[in-house]
Amino acid sequence: MLKIIVFGSLFVAHCFVSSEIIFDGFDDKFKPEWWQSDIIYQVYVRSFKDSNGDGIGDINGIAEKVDYFKSINVGAVWLSPIYKSPQDDFGYDISSYKEIDPLFGTMKDFERLRGLLHSNDIKLILDFVPNHTSDEHPWFQNSVKKIEPYTNYYVWKNPINGTDGKPRPPNNWLGVFNKGSAWKWNEERQQYYYHAFQRKQPDLNYRNPMVVEEIKNTISYWLGRGVDGFRFDAVNYIYEREDLLDEDRSYIPGIYESDYDYLNHTSTLDQPETYEMVKIWRKLLDTETDDYTAAGVKSKFFMVECYSPLNKVMGYYGNETTPGAHFPFNFLFVRDLSQQSDAYAVNDMIKSWIKNMPKNMWPNWVIGNHDQPRMASRISPMLVDGLHMMQLLLPGTPITYYGDELGIQNTYVRWDQTVDPAGRNVGPLRYTKFSRDPVRSPFPWDDSKNAGFTNGSKTWLPVNPDYWQENLAALSKTKSHLKTYRQLTRLRKMPSFIKGNLHTYVLSKWVFGFSRSFYDHPTFFVIINFGSEIENVDIKSVRKTLPDIMKVKVSSTNSGYVTGNLLRISNILLRPKASLVLSTSRLNEDSYK
Structure with a gap:
């Protein structure tokens, strides 16, 4: 017997934006590439699963959990850097681009993981760091000594002599990790080298053609090892102004003179040459793809990270004639979405990305990563399901940060436990503002010791204390964010989401809606x-062609509804922070299960 749920009247003043088509969709002949149809899942390797008891996640630990990726319908796994490194910035300081760090395993372990993923139809994406290396990289060691051809592999500049006769940095540029100048004096070479990030991360000199070729060769090396794609880290930093022009003050309140945000970074970010380099990398991948496609291998892919204004971010797409990245990360939900965001703001975020993309480019949706607070902590634990509905059901590629599918929150990390250089560098009074440790805590697999992350006695970062109840095993047994995530990842396989158009709606100040057809x-x-009060939602008034009654396909954990409920769409009672996916079909579609 079908039960139609209708609620009594609850008056709420509504003002809404009429239906607006944001994305046209495709015809039935459209066959998406894997990076368009698959979910990309970001694994922070140190924190995912430890296989050898040293308290640090590793490659073999990831291999143990391939079945988990399948269970949540992940199509591609992106690994944080696993290259040989002193680990001063946890792998983002590379001392050898073509070796696996022993901390994570061996090349044989890597090849085994790649084979396991591929046999399960899961692609493998590596995090690639093109902007800088470790100061322990042989290139830098040779550059210090001016051993050719490495003399100009890095950005070296002469000092300016101060009034006291001591060498001074060549300009006022600041380092990202909040320790003042971005220049470090090298006594042996008697010059400064530039480091956008840590002092132990000297920037490569892309004005040297040999550096360009080294990076291209490295990309080709890993493609030859069976990697399906890359995420390029901090791409917008790779070039700086050659004339070393000082940067102006930002005048942001409450910022110290040594803080990176003290300046506007017009000389060190998003330089014209950077966009051209991204196009060179794309041409390389397309050329390699042609070779691999001939051998029956699907296309290679890369995405780029750049925290920049929207107009500058869009430039990393390139254009149809000379394409750049397959897409730059869309950080609008990360940087602009907050507890203050209403339906109008959410609508504007979605429109601003899709409408500003160059012609025939592909969107993507990011809600969290290893550098940003967990979405459940940043916005609201009660909105986790609604955020996943947006991320997974809007047109484009979703990128999920490990653990977000569980709705886990930031882990409080005391000063004496802090290891992130971004936090350590500013000291105990300000470390909580800058440290990224809280979002990198070990994955909570179960309620056993150390949350099942390791059988060792200690973890490299503390496990969240709520692991005894907020863990994968427990959340798999009850209505949870995890179960909702799994429902959504199955549902998005349907043609309406892969190929369909997108309309967006502001149904009230705090209720946002969108449809896919x-x-x-x-x-x-x-x-x-998105609000904190119950709302009566009237969908029929903005989409009159819809049937009067629709079926609940997915419901948030706090909605009060379950899959299969039939709702009269002119009068839906929606709790605070609750969300629903409704369908015009009265049948149980099996095509996405």
């Missing part, structure tokens, strides 16, 4: 209450 397939309508 594709020809004669079911239409889906998503509604999310």
Whole structure:
């Protein structure tokens, strides 16, 4: 017997934006590339699973959990850097681009993991760091000594002599990790080298053609090892102004003179040459793809990280004639979405990305990563399901940060436990503002010692104390964010989400909605209450062609509804922070299960 749920009247003043088509969708002939249809899952390797008891996650630990990736319908796994490194910045300081760090395993372990992933139809993406190396890299060691051809592999500049006769940095540029100048004096070479990040991370000199070739050769090396793609770290830093022009003050309140944000970075970010280099990398990948496609291998892919204004970020797409990255990361939900965001703001974020993309480019949606607070802590634990509905059901590629599918929150890390250089560098009074440790804590697999992350006695970062109840094993047994995530990842395989168009709606100040439609397939309508009060939602008034009654396909844990409920769409009672995915189909579609 079907039960139709209708609620009594609850008056709420509504002002809404009429239906607006944001994304046109495709015809039935469209066949998406894997990076368009698959979910990309980011693994912070140190924190995912430890296989040898040293308290640090590793490659073999990831291999143990391939079945988990399958269970949440992940199509590609992106690993944080696993290259040989002194680990001063946990792998983002590379001392050899073509070796695996022993901390994580061996090349044989890597090849085994790649084989396991590929046999399960899961792609492998590596985090690549093109901007800088470790100061322990042989290139830098030789550059210090001016041993050719390495003399100019890095950005070296002469000092300016101060009034006291001591050498001074050549300009006022600041380092990202909040320790003042971005220049470090090298006594042996008697010059300064530039480091956008840590002092132990000298920047490569891309004005040297040999450096360009070294990086291209490295990319080709890993493609030859069977890697399916890359995430390029901090791409917008790779070039600086050649004339070393000082940067102006930002005048942001409460910023110290030594803080990176004290300046506007017009001389060190998003230089014209950077966009051209991204196009060179894309041409390399496309050329390699042609070779691999001939051998039956699917296309190679790369995405780039750049925290920049939207107009500058869009430049990393390139254009149809000379494409750049397959996409730059979309950080709008990370940087702009907050507890203050209403439905109008959410609508604007989605529109601003899709409408500003160059022609025929592909969107993507990011809610969290290894550098940003967990989405459940940053916005609200109660909105986790609604955020996943947006991320997974909007047109484009979703990138999930490990553990976000569980809705886990930041782990409080005391000063004496802090290891992140971004936090250590500013001291105990300010470390909580800058440290990234809280978002990198070990994955909570179960309620055993150390959350099942390791059988060792200690973990490299503390496990979240709530692991005894907020863990994978426990959340798999009850209605949870994890179960909702799994429902959504199955649902997004349907043509309406892979190929369909997108309409967005502001149903009230705090209720945002969007619909996905594709020809004669079911239409889906998503509604999310970003507010703190119950709302009566009337979908029929903005989409009159919809049937009067629709079925609940996915419901948030706090919604009060379950899959299969039938709702009269002119009168839906939506709790605070609750969300629903509704379908025009009355049947149980099996095509996505």
